[in-house]
Every structure is written in C-alpha cells, then in structure tokens.
Amino acid sequence: MDAALLNRIKATLEKHSPEQIKYDCPKCEDRGYTFEIKDGYEVAVPCECLEKKQSIEKLALSNLTDVFKQKTIKTFTTNTEWQIEAKMKVLEYVNNFKETNASLILTGNPGGGKTHLGVGAMLELINNNVGCVYKEYISMLTNLKQVSMNEEEFIRELEKYINPRVLFLDDFLKGEVTSADRKYIYKVINTRYLKGKPMIISTEKSIKEILMFDEAVGSRIVEMTQNNIITFPRGLENNYRLRGVI
Ligand SMILES: [Zn+2]
Structure with missing residues (x-):
C-alpha cells in the first residue's frame, strides 16, 4: 500500500x-x-x-483533618507584632528547609496559634513535596503503651513516628510523664536525631523546661532546630481563644 x-x-x-x-x-x-x-x-x-501528584498523595497521608488543612500560613491572622514575627520566621523556615533539613519548635502560651503555624509549615512543606505526618504527642504515648507487650506490634507502631520524613508532634510533654513515657520519648527523638529526620514540635514548655525534663532529649531537639525556635509570649491577652471574653 x-x-x-x-x-x-x-x-x-x-x-x-x-x-x-x-x-x-x-x-x-x-x-x-x-x-x-x-x-x-x-x-x-x-x-x-x-511532583504535584506526589504532594497530593503526601497530603492524604499527612493525618491532617479537613479543618487542619485550612490552617495554612496564609490564613494565620496577625494582629500583633509578635504574630507577624512568628509568621515571618515560619516562612523563612519553610523556604530554607531543603538546604537546612532543620526542625522547628513552637513554644509558649496556649492559644497563641502554635498548632496553626505548625500545621501551616507542614502544609507548605507538603506543597514542596516533602512528606510530613501530624501526630498528637499524647496519643503517640497512649498508642505505644497499648502495644508495649507485643514486640512486633510495638515496632510497627513505633515506625509511625520514626518513618515520616518530617513528624509534627503536637503538644509535646503535655501532662505527667511516667518513666515508661520517658523511654518512648527518648526512643522516638533519638532515632529521628540519628537518622537526620526533622520534627515540628509545638509545646507549652520552654526550652529550659524541656532541657530540665531530659537533657539528652532536649539537647538533641535544640540541636536539630538550628535556631528555628519560635517563642510565643506568655500572658492571657495573647490567647486568641479568649479574645472578647476577658
Ligand atoms: Zn505528566
């Protein structure tokens, strides 16, 4: 033909x-x-x-609820100077992340927006195709404790906190810490430290209090932040949940 x-x-x-x-x-x-x-x-x-497709998949695996997915850096409202400063620092952290591989600590007053900014940082990193997983500190301890008698299950549970590229641990060191808790905390933090895997940590504890709780844990966390520490001021007037109430 x-x-x-x-x-x-x-x-x-x-x-x-x-x-x-x-x-x-x-x-x-x-x-x-x-x-x-x-x-x-x-x-x-x-x-x-x-990359776009992978970042959508990463968002699906992030453990963030739909409400949390709205907590972007952009939607963080800044009415005060320290809020503007905090927002700028988070943006700087995210923009430098691929070079620094640093952790981020958001410490201070409850209700100051630590979780919002932490989730905002996470969302931005995921958008840049960096995998991040959100976990509540308290439920991490509860979940590990529940399977502590079964080695196989324990390792599987532990991997949820060790494997993510970036782990957001929300409300770190909240409540009483038992000696078993202390062991789990060290295990997670130290393994991530040795593997060079950054964390985003929100906590009401000051850096000094974290160091006093456990120097080995605290010093590893501080070293990993490379100075990416955002301190929210104390004082009720900074608690936006109470704004208009007091
Ligand atoms: Zn294509």
Whole structure:
C-alpha cells in the first residue's frame, strides 16, 4: 500500500474514532513518567506533573483533618507584632528547609496559634513535596503503651513516628510523664536525631523546661532546630481563644 493511501486511511479512522480521552496531564497521559531513549535504552523520566501528584498523595497521608488543612500560613491572622514575627520566621523556615533539613519548635502560651503555624509549615512543606505526618504527642504515648507487650506490634507502631520524613508532634510533654513515657520519648527523638529526620514540635514548655525534663532529649531537639525556635509570649491577652471574653 502506498504511503499516501495509508495516511488517508489513518486520517479517516481518526476522524471516526471515539472521542479522545481527556488527561490531567496530556504530556505523560497521567502515567507520571514519559519514556525517552537514552544511550539506546528506553528510560522512564519523571514528568513535571509527578511532583504535584506526589504532594497530593503526601497530603492524604499527612493525618491532617479537613479543618487542619485550612490552617495554612496564609490564613494565620496577625494582629500583633509578635504574630507577624512568628509568621515571618515560619516562612523563612519553610523556604530554607531543603538546604537546612532543620526542625522547628513552637513554644509558649496556649492559644497563641502554635498548632496553626505548625500545621501551616507542614502544609507548605507538603506543597514542596516533602512528606510530613501530624501526630498528637499524647496519643503517640497512649498508642505505644497499648502495644508495649507485643514486640512486633510495638515496632510497627513505633515506625509511625520514626518513618515520616518530617513528624509534627503536637503538644509535646503535655501532662505527667511516667518513666515508661520517658523511654518512648527518648526512643522516638533519638532515632529521628540519628537518622537526620526533622520534627515540628509545638509545646507549652520552654526550652529550659524541656532541657530540665531530659537533657539528652532536649539537647538533641535544640540541636536539630538550628535556631528555628519560635517563642510565643506568655500572658492571657495573647490567647486568641479568649479574645472578647476577658
Ligand atoms: Zn505528566
């Protein structure tokens, strides 16, 4: 068959073929990879849409509720100078993260917006395709305690706090700490420290109080922050939950 005829048949077939599938990314047809020939071999090359897709997956695995997903850095309201300063510091932390791999501590007064800014930092990191998982400190301890008698289950539970690229531990050192708790806390913090895995920590405790609680734990945390410590001022007037009430 001659080429011209072949092309005519092809064109006719295309005209009558079912409607073309719509892809989110026409370049890779939603495969996440394109295929190129390099040195005679066909290799898969990550498509530019892959990072976006991965970051959506990371958000799904983040353990953040829909309410928390609204707590972006942008939606953090700044009425006072220290709030502006805190917001700037979080932005700086996030922007430098890929070079510093640092941890972040948000310490101080309850109701100052520590969790909001911590989640905001997380969301921004996830947007930059850095995996982050949110965990409440109290439930971490409860969950570890519940499976402490079964080694296999305990390791599986422990991995939830060790494996994430970045772990947000909310309300660190809240309440009484038993000697068993102390062991778990050290295990999680020390393993992350040795693996170079950063944390975002919110806590009502001051840096001094954390160091007094346990110097080994405290000094590792402080070292990992590389000075990314945001202190919220004490005082009821800084508690936005009580604004208008007192
Ligand atoms: Zn693509």
